[in-house]
Amino acid sequence: xxxxxxxxxxxxxxxxxxxxxxxxxxxxxxxxxxxxxxxxxxxxxxxxxxxxxxxxxxxxxxxxxxxxxxxxxxxxxxxxxxxxxxxxxxxxxxxxxxxxxxxxxxxxxxxx
Amino acid sequence: xxxxxxxxxxxxxxxxxxxxxxxxxxxxxxxxxxxxxxxxxxxxxxxxxxxxxxxxxxxxxxxxxxxxxxxxxxxxxxxxxxxxxxxxxxxxxxxxxxxxxxxxxxxxxxxxxxx
Numbered sequence: 610x611x612x613x614x615x616x617x618x619x620x621x622x623x624x625x626x627x628x629x630x631x632x633x634x635x636x637x638x639x640x641x642x643x644x645x646x647x648x649x650x651x652x653x654x655x656x657x658x659x660x661x662x663x664x665x666x667x668x669x670x671x672x673x674x675x676x677x678x679x680x681x682x683x684x685x686x687x688x689x690x691x692x693x694x695x696x697x698x699x700x701x702x703x704x705x706x707x708x709x710x711x712x713x714x715x716x717x718x719x720x721x
Numbered sequence: 722x723x724x725x726x727x728x729x730x731x732x733x734x735x736x737x738x739x740x741x742x743x744x745x746x747x748x749x750x751x752x753x754x755x756x757x758x759x760x761x762x763x764x765x766x767x768x769x770x771x772x773x774x775x776x777x778x779x780x781x782x783x784x785x786x787x788x789x790x791x792x793x794x795x796x797x798x799x800x801x802x803x804x805x806x807x808x809x810x811x812x813x814x815x816x817x818x819x820x821x822x823x824x825x826x827x828x829x830x831x832x833x834x835x836x
Contacts, residue, residue: 643823652725652812652827653764700823707816707823708754708766708777 611636611699618716621691627684629715631697634678640701642673644682645709646693653696653711656682687719723748725828727813733834740800740807742831746815753796754814754825755788764812770796771818803835 614632621627633642643658657664657671659680664671670683684691696714726745734740746753755767757780769777770790781788785803790796800807810832814825 641823647764650810650830652814652830653825655824655826658824698823707752707769707825708780709756709764709823709825710766711764713763 611640613697613699613712615695615697615712615715617713618718620718620720621684621687623688623719623721624686627687627691627717627719629682629684629695629697629717630679631682632679633697633699636677636699637701640699642671642680643698643700643709644669644671645696645698645711646691647696647714648690648693656695687717689719689721691717692719693717725813725815725826727811727828727831729831730829731832731834733836734803735836736804737802740803740833742798742800742811742813742833744796744798744813744815744828746796746813747826750815750817750826752816752818753790754816755796755798756812756814756827758810758812758830760809767798800833803833805835808833808835 611633641658641660644656645653647653656668659671673680694714694716696711728743751772753770756764758764766780768781768788785801787799810830812827812830814827816825
């Protein structure tokens with residue numbers, strides 16, 4: 610699984626888009642990019658994942674660069690409830706190995 | 722559709738007692754994972770189970786910890802002879818399985834305090 614690098618922390622004003630970057634320069638062809646978040650004292654929450662095409666769901670959008678070496682999670686209209694630690698994880702979907710390895714993530718603070 | 726359920730939410734045990742943590746996966750999910758989060762630290766994988774089978778226990782401490790996921794009923798994480806260092810939040814997750822192993826849905830966690 611490729612190593613990912615994320616900024617330690619970010620701030621975002623409520624109502625604005627939050628753009629969270631992730632670098633995964635050693636990602637291999639069969640590795641997906643997954644995003645999770647953990648709101649304080651709660652269990653982690655699956656957000657979105659993608660391979661090479663951009664993805665969108667009701668929570669967020671995932672933009673993956675053409676060379677797949679980096680990606681950006683976009684929360685289009687951040688609210689105070691989006692304050693959390695966001696984790697970018699690069700994983701291969703093949704086989705049966707399925708443990709998630711959480712790094713230090715990005716601590717997003719949404720402010721008024 | 723109910724999410725992953727864990728009980729108890731809070732558990733206090735004295736040193737040397739046993740702790741039993743329960744996890745009911747989402748409906749239709751037969752893959753269960755346990756993670757531990759020590760105070761002020763990140764989440765660490767412990768064990769991955771399917772019904773009646775342990776698939777990967779590479780993150781489980783070698784002694785005192787065991788996990789099961791019986792044919793009927795919830796998954797159980799059991800800690801024997803607890804010590805203060807076992808105080809942590811224990812999260813259970815479930816996934817739909819094939820092709821979606823990493824799409825894991827987490828429960829609210831059980832916070833274990835060892836006194």
